[in-house]
Amino acid sequence: MAVFEKIQADNYEQIVFCQDQKTGLKAIIALHNTALGPATGGCRMWNYRNEEEALTDVLRLSKGMTYKNSISNLALGGGKSIIIGDASQKTPELLKRFGEFVETLKGRYITAKDVGIDSNDLKTIKSRTSHILGIAGEANSSGDPSPVTAWGVYNGMLACAESAFGSKSLKGLHVALQGLGAVNYGLLKYLAQEGARVSACDINPDSVEKAKKEFGITTVGPEEIYDTACDIFSPGALGAIINPQTIPRLKCKVVAGAANNQLATEKDGEELLKRGILYAPDFAINAGGVINIAHERDGYSREKAYAHVARIYDTIKNILEASKADHLPTNVVANRIAENRVREAERARH
Numbered sequence: 001m002a003v004f005e006k007i008q009a010d011n012y013e014q015i016v017f018c019q020d021q022k023t024g025l026k027a028i029i030a031l032h033n034t035a036l037g038p039a040t041g042g043c044r045m046w047n048y049r050n051e052e053e054a055l056t057d058v059l060r061l062s063k064g065m066t067y068k069n070s071i072s073n074l075a076l077g078g079g080k081s082i083i084i085g086d087a088s089q090k091t092p093e094l095l096k097r098f099g100e101f102v103e104t105l106k107g108r109y110i111t112a113k114d115v116g117i118d119s120n121d122l123k124t125i126k127s128r129t130s131h132i133l134g135i136a137g138e139a140n141s142s143g144d145p146s147p148v149t150a151w152g153v154y155n156g157m158l159a160c161a162e163s164a165f166g167s168k169s170l171k172g173l174h175v176a177l178q179g180l181g182a183v184n185y186g187l188l189k190y191l192a193q194e195g196a197r198v199s200a201c202d203i204n205p206d207s208v209e210k211a212k213k214e215f216g217i218t219t220v221g222p223e224e225i226y227d228t229a230c231d232i233f234s235p236g237a238l239g240a241i242i243n244p245q246t247i248p249r250l251k252c253k254v255v256a257g258a259a260n261n262q263l264a265t266e267k268d269g270e271e272l273l274k275r276g277i278l279y280a281p282d283f284a285i286n287a288g289g290v291i292n293i294a295h296e297r298d299g300y301s302r303e304k305a306y307a308h309v310a311r312i313y314d315t316i317k318n319i320l321e322a323s324k325a326d327h328l329p330t331n332v333v334a335n336r337i338a339e340n341r342v343r344e345a346e347r348a349r350h
């Protein structure tokens with residue numbers, strides 16, 4: 001498909017193709033929408049099979065950031081960048097050149113970390129641009145996003161529990177966690193503190209052992225997790241795990257977790273609604289990390305950032321209430337809220 005055809009369909013503002021022969025840099029910066037503020041989203045370095053795959057990924061990711069930043073009430077638009085190549089082959093020169101391209105956008109795009117880019121890489125990029133957030137270990141940095149993402153998911157879960165079980169508490173509820181990585185490990189602490197019963201799985205036996213020892217949870221196999229009778233199923237590993245094959249297996253009242261792109265297609269949200277399963281839209285419940293780094297722009301305060309992230313409870317509550325009132329799937333409602341906010345900002349801009 002021609003590039004303009006692709007970017008017109010979802011109304012992308014600007015796509016910047018960056019190349020530098022000397023360093024071998026091939027990158028794409030996608031600014032999906034800047035009505036709410038600078039297009040903000042991390043930089044991913046990935047060995048894409050071809051340029052089409054790279055473009056598709058950066059378009060999808062940047063649009064996703066418009067929705068995530070909007071639903072979180074941030075003064076940030078949606079953007080993302082990708083560097084084509086094997087992350088193990090990156091050089092400081094290549095990263096600096098990338099930083100120079102970010103700088104040419106004069107703050108219309110703000111970069112951060114994503115897959116294949118670590119905090120040291122961000123420091124190198126920062127030597128060429130000031131439009132960068134989330135460098136762990138630096139002064140004013142918001143640090144590792146995983147614990148604060150877990151805090152957001154926990155608060156979103158409270159809103160789900162209140163709606164599905166009548167109490168803003170997870171005490172005594174059975175939560176099935178898919179994945180015991182950085183975010184879910186943090187989430188496990190909140191669940192344990194509150195007295196939830198947890199069953200969990202991971203493909204990494206060390207993570208399973210660690211969580212079992214520390215929290216005394218029940219563990220199940222990675223495939224068994226879908227069949228586990230529970231109150232809340234919490235995806236925290238992979239995308240597209242809510243699909244026509246898994247939905248009939250779910251024995252829960254709520255799906256609420258950290259993973260990105262949980263629904264294989266938007267239609268799966270409708271199927272969950274039909275089955276009376278309440279779904280917390282992923283981009284709303286897992287936005288703790290981006291809310292956290294947004295606070296770096298005003299001088300980072302952990303207390304203020306965590307209080308802001310706790311408002312994910314309100315975001316999810318509003319989505320659930322509108323879904324009930326309008327008999328619409330929660331993913332459709334969340335998209336609508338995010339789009340309306342962008343549209344209002346666009347109107348104000350013109």
Ligand code: NAD
Binds near residue numbers: 147149183202259
């Ligand atoms: P992570 O890599 O630390 O953890 C993922 C865990 O899932 C790993 O322990 C891995 O072994 C496990 N896993 C992989 N395949 C599995 C399978 N089939 N069954 C069970 N477990 C499996 O990643 P993370 O940072 O904890 O992120 C988890 C999810 O949340 C991802 O989808 C990520 O995109 C999303 N997310 C993370 C953040 C963040 O701040 N880290 C923010 C927003 C969204």
